[in-house]
Amino acid sequence: MPHCLCQITVELCGSVTMRVIIIFLLSCLLPHSLANGRDPFAWLYNRRSEGHFLGSLQADTAGGPCPDECDCPPTYPVAMYCDGRGLTAMPTIPSRIKYLYLQNNAITAVPDSAFVNATNLVWLMMHHNQLTSEAIGKEAFLKLGLLQRLYLQHNNLTSIPPNLPRTLTDLRINHNNIEKVTAVDVEGMDNLTVLYLHDNAVTDMGTSLKALKSLTLLDISGNKLTKVPTGLPEHLHQLYMESNSIDSLPEGFLSSFTQLQYIRIAHNQLTDKGIPPNTFNVSGLVELDLSFNKLERIPPVSATLRHLYLQANQIKEFTLGSFCTVVDVSNFSKLQTLRLDGNEISRQDIPSESAVCLRQASTIEV
Ligand SMILES: *[C@@H]1O[C@H](CO)[C@@H](O)[C@H](O)[C@H]1NC(C)=O
Ligand SMILES: *[C@@H]1O[C@H](CO)[C@@H](O)[C@H](O)[C@H]1NC(C)=O
Ligand SMILES: *[C@@H]1O[C@H](CO)[C@@H](O)[C@H](O)[C@H]1NC(C)=O
Ligand SMILES: *[C@@H]1O[C@H](CO)[C@@H](O)[C@H](O)[C@H]1NC(C)=O
Ligand SMILES: CC(=O)N[C@H]1CO[C@H](CO)[C@@H](O)[C@@H]1O
Numbered sequence: 001m002p003h004c005l006c007q008i009t010v011e012l013c014g015s016v017t018m019r020v021i022i023i024f025l026l027s028c029l030l031p032h033s034l035a036n037g038r039d040p041f042a043w044l045y046n047r048r049s050e051g052h053f054l055g056s057l058q059a060d061t062a063g064g065p066c067p068d069e070c071d072c073p074p075t076y077p078v079a080m081y082c083d084g085r086g087l088t089a090m091p092t093i094p095s096r097i098k099y100l101y102l103q104n105n106a107i108t109a110v111p112d113s114a115f116v117n118a119t120n121l122v123w124l125m126m127h128h129n130q131l132t133s134e135a136i137g138k139e140a141f142l143k144l145g146l147l148q149r150l151y152l153q154h155n156n157l158t159s160i161p162p163n164l165p166r167t168l169t170d171l172r173i174n175h176n177n178i179e180k181v182t183a184v185d186v187e188g189m190d191n192l193t194v195l196y197l198h199d200n201a202v203t204d205m206g207t208s209l210k211a212l213k214s215l216t217l218l219d220i221s222g223n224k225l226t227k228v229p230t231g232l233p234e235h236l237h238q239l240y241m242e243s244n245s246i247d248s249l250p251e252g253f254l255s256s257f258t259q260l261q262y263i264r265i266a267h268n269q270l271t272d273k274g275i276p277p278n279t280f281n282v283s284g285l286v287e288l289d290l291s292f293n294k295l296e297r298i299p300p301v302s303a304t305l306r307h308l309y310l311q312a313n314q315i316k317e318f319t320l321g322s323f324c325t326v327v328d329v330s331n332f333s334k335l336q337t338l339r340l341d342g343n344e345i346s347r348q349d350i351p352s353e354s355a356v357c358l359r360q361a362s363t364i365e366v
Contacts, residue, residue, distance in 0.1 A: 069085055069091055080094070082102050098120050110137060155175075157177065177200060181205040181208045199221070216237040285302060291311045292312045304334050311340065333361075338365070
């Protein structure tokens with residue numbers, strides 16, 4: 001999955017060598033990541049081909065002023081690299097900078113004045129720092145009228161910072177200590193497509209995300225949700241909710257989405273009773289992960305589903321009707337992967353007619 005790779009690689013960015021590998025991965029997998037049609041890593045390719053990659057970035061400030069503690073590559077003067085340098089406070093940011101890398105430091109505060117001159121920022125990477133919500137100025141982000149990517153994951157935040165730019169397309173704030181998400185936090189973010197909120201302490205989100213009309217990927221796994229948030233944005237392609245305490249799904253849950261392809265609800269408390277009939281019999285779904293729950297039956301799924309994960313439940317019976325209600329030349333399940341291991345059935349429980357219905361399955365694990 002491209003987005004996973006991206007996340008992993010960005011977090012490894014601390015090491016320069018890693019960064020080079022990442023760039024090649026990023027550049028082939030994520031062509032859209034080249035903001036404004038320019039590649040913010042362009043200077044690295046050049047340096048590398050010149051054969052003195054580990055040269056002295058520090059000294060050359062031909063591109064304009066640069067704080068001592070950061071690197072501003074002269075061949076790409078709109079980027080500033082201050083990552084992994086043990087910083088505890090924000091550096092001064094020259095106004096030309098569009099791409100700012102501050103990750104892997106120990107920065108504790110973002111005062112209101114931090115970005116006053118940095119109004120051209122497009123990417124702001126602040127993941128893996130020591131930020132607390134109390135130490136972020138109410139107006140700190142207010143002037144960043146061009147910001148698209150904001151990475152705040154792995155900090156000590158207890159809420160989404162106020163007054164974030166409405167221009168954001170990608171907001172990552174996973175691995176913090178956020179308990180509540182309100183509509184005001186994300187109000188007007190009409191272009192937000194990716195929101196990572198996983199591994200926080202969210203118990204309730206109300207209908208806070210409803211207005212995010214461009215959101216395609218939402219990760220709220222690893223929180224403290226006991227039910228599916230109501231009013232999730234209807235254009236989601238990927239919805240990840242694993243490792244919460246959800247025991248039931250609302251009626252017609254999936255019919256409100258028009259483009260949902262991947263849904264993961266593994267490691268929750270789902271029971272048969274909590275799943276209304278035909279919940280998963282919706283076309284368009286590609287992958288459904290219901291592993292590590294408390295299901296005793298295989299829920300009926302659409303014949304177009306490709307991957308179904310049901311391992312580690314309490315399923316006692318192999319019901320072929322969950323996959324095919326009619327079987328003939330043109331009516332069969334498109335399922336390729338079916339995992340049923342860690343349940344209360346064995347291979348003998350799978351009827352031989354299954355071969356016709358599940359003719360495309362290359363992996364059936366029991
Ligand atoms: C912003 O720019 C002004 C004028 O160049 C300068 O005096 C001030 O120190 C800058 N502030 C920050 C936080 O960079
Ligand atoms: C942030 O959280 C970590 C781990 O919980 C803790 O060790 C650290 O002291 C916290 N830092 C601040 C500034 O609160
Ligand atoms: C969303 O993107 C469009 C097209 O790039 C732009 O015109 C619009 O102003 C953006 N909306 C916000 C809230 O930034
Ligand atoms: C799914 O719904 C369709 C009608 O929309 C129906 O024909 C089919 O039998 C259902 N599949 C299962 C497995 O219940
Ligand atoms: C239940 C089902 O999908 N039935 C289909 C079987 O295939 C014929 C065409 O061959 C369709 O018309 C049915 O809808």
